[in-house]
Amino acid sequence: MASAKVVPSPSEVLSIVLAGGKGSRLHDLTNEEAKPAIPIGPDFRLIDFTLANVVNSGLRKAMVLTQHAPATLHDHLEQAWHSDRSPCVFKVLDGADHGPFAGTGHAVASVVEAIDSEAPDHVVVLAGDHLYQMDYRPLIARHRDRAASVTVGVVHVPVAQASEFGILAADATGRITAFIEKPRIAPPAQDRPGHALASMGIYVFDWKALRTLLVEMAKTIADLDFGKHIVPRLVKAGEAYAYALPGRAGAEPLWQDLGTLDAYHAVQMQIAAGSLAFDPEWPAPVSRGGRNDASAAVGTGTLLRNVVVLPGARIGQWVTISDAIVTADAIVPDGFDLDASLAQYAGWCTASSGGIRLVSARALAHLAVLQRRSAPVRELPPTRTALQAPAPQNSPVPAI
Numbered sequence: 341m342a343s344a345k346v347v348p349s350p351s352e353v354l355s356i357v358l359a360g361g362k363g364s365r366l367h368d369l370t371n372e373e374a375k376p377a378i379p380i381g382p383d384f385r386l387i388d389f390t391l392a393n394v395v396n397s398g399l400r401k402a403m404v405l406t407q408h409a410p411a412t413l414h415d416h417l418e419q420a421w422h423s424d425r426s427p428c429v430f431k432v433l434d435g436a437d438h439g440p441f442a443g444t445g446h447a448v449a450s451v452v453e454a455i456d457s458e459a460p461d462h463v464v465v466l467a468g469d470h471l472y473q474m475d476y477r478p479l480i481a482r483h484r485d486r487a488a489s490v491t492v493g494v495v496h497v498p499v500a501q502a503s504e505f506g507i508l509a510a511d512a513t514g515r516i517t518a519f520i521e522k523p524r525i526a527p528p529a530q531d532r533p534g535h536a537l538a539s540m541g542i543y544v545f546d547w548k549a550l551r552t553l554l555v556e557m558a559k560t561i562a563d564l565d566f567g568k569h570i571v572p573r574l575v576k577a578g579e580a581y582a583y584a585l586p587g588r589a590g591a592e593p594l595w596q597d598l599g600t601l602d603a604y605h606a607v608q609m610q611i612a613a614g615s616l617a618f619d620p621e622w623p624a625p626v627s628r629g630g631r632n633d634a635s636a637a638v639g640t641g642t643l644l645r646n647v648v649v650l651p652g653a654r655i656g657q658w659v660t661i662s663d664a665i666v667t668a669d670a671i672v673p674d675g676f677d678l679d680a681s682l683a684q685y686a687g688w689c690t691a692s693s694g695g696i697r698l699v700s701a702r703a704l705a706h707l708a709v710l711q712r713r714s715a716p717v718r719e720l721p722p723t724r725t726a727l728q729a730p731a732p733q734n735s736p737v738p739a740i
Contacts (some may be wrong), residue, residue: 353480354400354460355394358444359387359468360435365600368667368700374406377466377648378604379668381611382635384624385416386598387468392624394466397476401458402428404468405447407435413720414676422644445564449554460547465566467541471607472585472595473622474542479583483544486513489579490550490571493542495595496535496584502526506567507584516580519572537582538597539567559573588619602694605665608648621740624652626661636666639674661699669701685710 343650361717370378394402406413414432420432433451441447448455448465455463464476483491494508502523508519508528518527519539526536527594543566543638557573558564572579594617598604610616636649639657647661652668655661661678667689680696681688688710689703711727 343623344622346354346427352461353399353441353464354455354458354462355399355402355464355466355476356448356455356542357387357390357394357402357448357466357468359413360410360441360447361469362408363469363599366604367601368702369601369604370409371702372409372413372669374408374469375598376597377409377416380471381412381608381736385413386471387413387416388420388469388624389473390468391421391430392467392622393472393474393476395426396622397474398427399464400428402430403433403451403454404430404432405451406432407437407441407447410434410436419570427640433504443561443563443565443568445554445566445570446558446562448550449564450556451505452551454740455551456726463545463547463550465543465545469606470541470595470597472540472593473588473619474585474595475622478586479542480544482583483581486514486581486582487575489545489574491544491581491583492585493540494537494582494692495540496529497534497538499526499536500534501526501533502538504599505536508537510582511539513582514581515578516571516575516582519567519575519580520566528543531584537584539571540585541567542572578735588622591617592617592659594618599691601665601692601696601698605648605692605696609646610666611649649736656732664697664699667700670699670704671697671701672704681707685714 344521359376359523361375362659363370366375366378378386380386380388404417415429417432433454435441435447438450439447452581462480467512479491479493492508494646497505503526504522506521507526508516510516510530512530520526529535529537543728553570557569561569564570571580585595587593596603596607598607607616635651636653636655637656638644638649639659642655643659643660645662648665649655650668653666653670655666655672656674656676659672659676664678666672678699685707688707689700690698
């Protein structure tokens with residue numbers, strides 16, 4: 341780790357957390373709230389891990405840029421992170437007021453004046469929708485020591501999984517020589533056979549240099565993006581370097597993208613089992629008011645196998661569900677059987693490539709429509725119209 345004397349002081353660094361994405365591969369999970377707001381375990385939301393990294397790294401100023409379905413995220417930030425006792429000041433800037441944001445680079449370009457008001461020497465641009473634990477101070481120190489235009493945080497991933505990420509190639513000095521978005525064949529990392537260097541969506545810039553670049557490029561690129569436009573330009577100029585995420589306390593680095601239902605389900609199951617490699621010395625200091633207090637309700641006789649039930653879900657009695665995520669808005673009726681319903685009405689809910697089914701309010705409403713359409717139609721007796729004469733009576737009309 342670099343010595344503390346080369347690390348810029350906290351007042352010189354501004355953290356910019358990009359938290360406006362939808363996360364479309366998570367389907368119904370992010371229809372009504374941004375990906376950074378999705379629950380993680382019983383106590384947290386995904387953004388909490390990035391914000392904890394900011395606080396634990398001793399950084400004192402941060403901006404959170406939001407856009408897609410921000411209500412839940414705004415409420416959580418207000419309750420959990422806006423406190424007089426917090427060592428870091430978080431400012432929330434939404435696309436409705438400063439955008440709309442058309443790309444990650446465009447989002448930052450849209451708030452240039454707000455960033456200028458903080459007078460930072462360096463900015464750390466962070467993805468707010470990844471689960472990881474990281475001290476940003478060595479990254480910032482490495483960036484300054486190299487006098488780089490940008491330093492990109494990277495993590496080693498197996499080559500077989502590299503097609504899911506933006507992949508970098510770097511020489512022995514750490515200088516990035518290529519940036520390839522989701523390659524079919526990934527260049528291997530020089531320092532770790534069988535692995536490739538995946539971008540974490542974490543960047544350190546000198547603010548004045550980045551500001552000039554943003555203003556220039558935003559004039560011609562409407563959807564300006566760090567990964568697609570800004571970093572490749574600096575790679576081509578030979579001014580970009582990589583910094584590999586180290587493990588904490590001697591363990592393998594913890595970094596999860598959670599961009600798919602399978603990844604999200606796997607992490608939630610690991611947390612429930614207590615097997616995810618969290619470093620307890622690097623906590624997520626969220627106040628009690630910001631936690632997921634709406635617990636799920638599960639009825640008697642219900643059988644759940646390999647199921648993630650999110651806070652707020654309501655599951656009735658004698659229900660059978662396996663290999664699934666039950667969303668917070670789901671109300672599952674008594675006697676429901678997931679496999680039986682799919683056998684009768686195929687495709688009523690989203691299923692991942694790994695076989696995880698998403699049981700949500702929207703999907704259950706779709707199932708109800710299918711059930712009504714297939715219900716047998718009862719024949720009703722004919723209705724007499726006003727023009728039809730009454731049927732003759734067998735009994736005589738009484739005399740008057």
